[in-house]
Amino acid sequence: MLGRHERKTEDKIRLFRSFFSGLPQVYGTYDLKTGRARQVKEQITNEVLLAHLTGKQSYGVYLLAKDRTRAIAVDFDTRDRTAPSEFVARASHYDLSAYIECSKSKGFHAWIFFDKQGVIARKARLVVQHILEEIEQPQTEIFPKQDEISANMRYGNFINTPLFGGLVPKGKTVFVDPATFSPYPDQWDLLESAKRHNESALNEIIEINNLSEAPQHQSPIPNPENGNRGTFSLPPCAQKMLRDGMSQFQRVGCFRLAVHFKRVGLPYDLAVAVLKTWAKKNRPANGKEVIREPEIQSQTSYAYEHPYSGYGCQSPAIEPYCEASCPVKKWREEKKASSSENTGKIR
Ligand code: SF4
CATH class of the missing domain: 3.90.920 (DNA primase, PRIM domain)
Incomplete structure (x- = not known):
């Protein structure tokens, strides 16, 4: 050699x-x-x-x-x-x-x-x-x-x-x-x-994928500590995942939701509580088990202990929940368009 x-x-x-x-x-x-x-x-x-x-x-x-x-x-x-x-x-x-x-x-x-x-x-x-x-x-x-x-x-x-x-x-x-x-x-x-x-x-x-900063969302998510009145905000994909539950990619969904929760300032314990409620709505396909509490805690800990901040928009687990009206989607498209104008390259 x-x-x-x-x-x-x-x-x-x-x-x-x-x-x-x-x-x-x-x-x-x-x-x-x-x-x-x-x-x-x-x-x-x-x-x-x-x-x-x-x-x-x-x-x-x-x-x-x-x-x-x-x-x-x-x-x-x-x-x-x-x-x-x-x-x-x-x-x-x-x-x-x-x-x-x-x-x-x-x-x-x-x-x-x-x-x-x-x-x-x-x-x-x-x-x-x-x-x-x-x-x-x-x-x-x-x-x-x-x-x-x-x-x-x-x-x-x-x-x-x-x-x-x-x-x-x-x-x-x-x-x-x-x-x-x-x-x-x-x-x-x-x-x-x-x-x-x-x-x-x-x-x-970093810029095209919005890895450092992104627009804030106004839509509320349920907060079990105050009778489910909205206190925090999430993008449409996360709201949909929370509302409907998931039938596949529960681990990724759990991690991604925890990242969103961290971003909007939800305390760790509350994030785990919301995710435990969310898990009850999940209907895993192919006879798989519903995600359990230790896994929810593990995914949430990872999200909270590390500097993850991405929205996961390109993840196959998240894409089915994406909505065209999302401000992040519009923001990403505008950024991509202006970047390709500037550099002549689209990634
Ligand atoms: S663009 Fe789609 S996947 Fe990304 S945050 Fe918005 S709704 Fe979610």
């Missing part, structure tokens, strides 16, 4: 560093015998990277530098190839190139790379979370895990980088073709040609 063209070691290190850099004075590694991970507070020299590429000591990158990152990775901790494939396809829908790496144990990482100055990590995470929601994998782990370094969190979390020498011959830590999941024959060629995106690509996706 050295590459079709004979490359000098220093060229490989330079190329590798240009993709897998973050904090320069700390990295993660693991014991090759026990697998135990540890942090190393040392400068990331060429020798550190060479030790990784030759399989002597692994190098895990702390991607977050202040509030910027030069790459983002999704950790699909499963042997099932469906989710990483769907992620790559959905990212491609937004003109983002994602690269699948077969990780060191089971599972896959999907990487998206950014240009040299990096991008605001919050934006990258917002976009990737949106894609994960669209493929119905909202709980998948994303690196960097945080939006920025803070006084309470100096390093963030490291992620093991690809091309760890000892595992490459075993077909681990290598980039694979998303169609076949076979390792690319030339890993260095792949890296050299990998697309690096800039922040404006993220800005466009």
